[in-house]
Amino acid sequence: MYAERAHGMTASAVRSLFAVANRPEVVSLAGGMPNISDLPLDVIGGLVSDLIKDHGTQALQYGSGQGELMIREQICEVMAEEQIHGHPDDVVITHGSQQGLDLLTRIFCDPGDVILAEAPSYVGALGTFAAYQAEVVHVAMDEHGLNPQALRQALLTLRAAGKRVKFLYTIPNFNNPAGLTQPLERRKEILAIADELDLLIVEDNPYGLLTIDGQDPLPAMRSLDDTHVVYLGSFSKTFAPGLRVGWVLAPHGVREKLVLAQESATLAPSVFSQFVVSTYLAHWDWRAQLDTFRAMYRERRDAMLRGLTEHMPPGSTWTHPTGGFFVWLTLPEGLDSQAMLPRAVSARVAYTPGTAFYADGMGSRNIRLSYCFPPPERIIEGTRRLGEVINNERDINETFGLKSFTHTPRIHPGPGPDLR
Numbered sequence: 027m028y029a030e031r032a033h034g035m036t037a038s039a040v041r042s043l044f045a046v047a048n049r050p051e052v053v054s055l056a057g058g059m060p061n062i063s064d065l066p067l068d069v070i071g072g073l074v075s076d077l078i079k080d081h082g083t084q085a086l087q088y089g090s091g092q093g094e095l096m097i098r099e100q101i102c103e104v105m106a107e108e109q110i111h112g113h114p115d116d117v118v119i120t121h122g123s124q125q126g127l128d129l130l131t132r133i134f135c136d137p138g139d140v141i142l143a144e145a146p147s148y149v150g151a152l153g154t155f156a157a158y159q160a161e162v163v164h165v166a167m168d169e170h171g172l173n174p175q176a177l178r179q180a181l182l183t184l185r186a187a188g189k190r191v192k193f194l195y196t197i198p199n200f201n202n203p204a205g206l207t208q209p210l211e212r213r214k215e216i217l218a219i220a221d222e223l224d225l226l227i228v229e230d231n232p233y234g235l236l237t238i239d240g241q242d243p244l245p246a247m248r249s250l251d252d253t254h255v256v257y258l259g260s261f262s263k264t265f266a267p268g269l270r271v272g273w274v275l276a277p278h279g280v281r282e283k284l285v286l287a288q289e290s291a292t293l294a295p296s297v298f299s300q301f302v303v304s305t306y307l308a309h310w311d312w313r314a315q316l317d318t319f320r321a322m323y324r325e326r327r328d329a330m331l332r333g334l335t336e337h338m339p340p341g342s343t344w345t346h347p348t349g350g351f352f353v354w355l356t357l358p359e360g361l362d363s364q365a366m367l368p369r370a371v372s373a374r375v376a377y378t379p380g381t382a383f384y385a386d387g388m389g390s391r392n393i394r395l396s397y398c399f400p401p402p403e404r405i406i407e408g409t410r411r412l413g414e415v416i417n418n419e420r421d422i423n424e425t426f427g428l429k430s431f432t433h434t435p436r437i438h439p440g441p442g443p444d445l446r
């Protein structure tokens with residue numbers, strides 16, 4: 027009885043293992059939950075209480091399908107940190123940026139349409155694209171993120187084959203899962219291709235303000251081009267994911283369609299959540315709070331890099347993020363991260379296997395490690411346990427002469443080091 031599209035909605039093979047991974051004795055480097063224990067909960071409690079007392083009949087009422095004007099104005103201030111000069115009229119509030127992704131795919135993609143995405147890319151986006159029966163074609167990355175030559179080549183090849191490429195989905199800052207960032211020059215190169223070949227770009231940027239090496243946030247792609255770029259933002263990593271408040275900044279026509287799609291999906295995003303975020307932004311020094319988060323994530327990132335340096339066996343490599351939550355680890359040749367996961371969980375460490383971040387089964391030699399949630403000493407202990415598991419796995423492989431299963435890539439490779 028299910029619709030065709032429901033076949034694309036499949037549980038990840040590692041879901042059941044995550045239940046085990048959440049046991050207290052397991053160090054979980056798997057999830058991407060922000061550590062919000064540094065939030066001023068007593069202050070927020072007071073603000074919410076005042077909000078209900080003073081504006082309860084508004085905050086608990088239905089609202090506009092586009093979202094409330096006050097928060098859309100404040101969002102423009104937040105985006106100015108990344109040099110975006112957006113207008114509140116062009117902002118649509120969503121239930122997290124995840125719903126922005128859903129609405130965009132809904133309005134742009136028919137079954138069989140192609141979405142270009144980094145190799146690797148965010149698992150939640152891949153799930154949404156699959157639910158709409160869009161085909162994902164991955165584009166290679168190098169140490170500066172998405173590779174422009176590979177993008178151009180992919181686009182031309184797909185179009186020559188009669189495929190309809192609807193957009194490029196990219197996470198330019200601290201990519202989930204690769205931890206890589208496109209420098210400014212790289213952004214410009216990608217935008218030049220979008221201009222020349224008339225390509226829409228969906229820029230997903232939940233981590234951009236979480237720079238952790240003291241650097242200023244880079245200008246968003248949207249700040250450089252307001253015709254080809256649809257921008258997705260979120261308060262999930264910079265404030266609180268439980269409120270489910272994100273947004274889309276879109277060119278005028280796209281914004282109209284998004285509001286209609288939002289109305290048909292939810293009638294209106296939660297007014298209460300928007301008011302809570304709005305009150306927080308108005309009454310708390312959110313820029314100083316960002317600095318608190320930055321320092322906390324820096325300590326954890328440093329712990330992870332130190333732990334990896336100490337405990338990873340030769341033949342492993344990993345990325346060095348300058349912000350965000352994730353490190354992308356490549357295992358020594360011949361190891362399979364998915365096959366190894368049950369043994370890692372038995373050794374009380376969990377991670378997300380690289381295959382979760384590809385639509386086509388690639389990534390078996392990779393692991394995404396998150397440093398966002400566990401405290402630094404647990405992160406170091408997690409890397410120690412992981413190092414042992416990898417060493418054992420290598421011993422088993424050498425003893426039995428096993429080789430991991432390799433897939434034929436459907437990635438468009440580009441020149442330069444391939445970070446698959």
Ligand SMILES: Cc1ncc(COP(=O)(O)O)c(C=O)c1O
Pocket residue numbers: 058121122123124125148150197202230232259260261262267271272
């Ligand atoms: C790249 C990326 N996009 C979107 C999301 C969804 O975030 P939200 O909580 O705003 O829906 C996440 C969450 O982890 C993410 O990493």
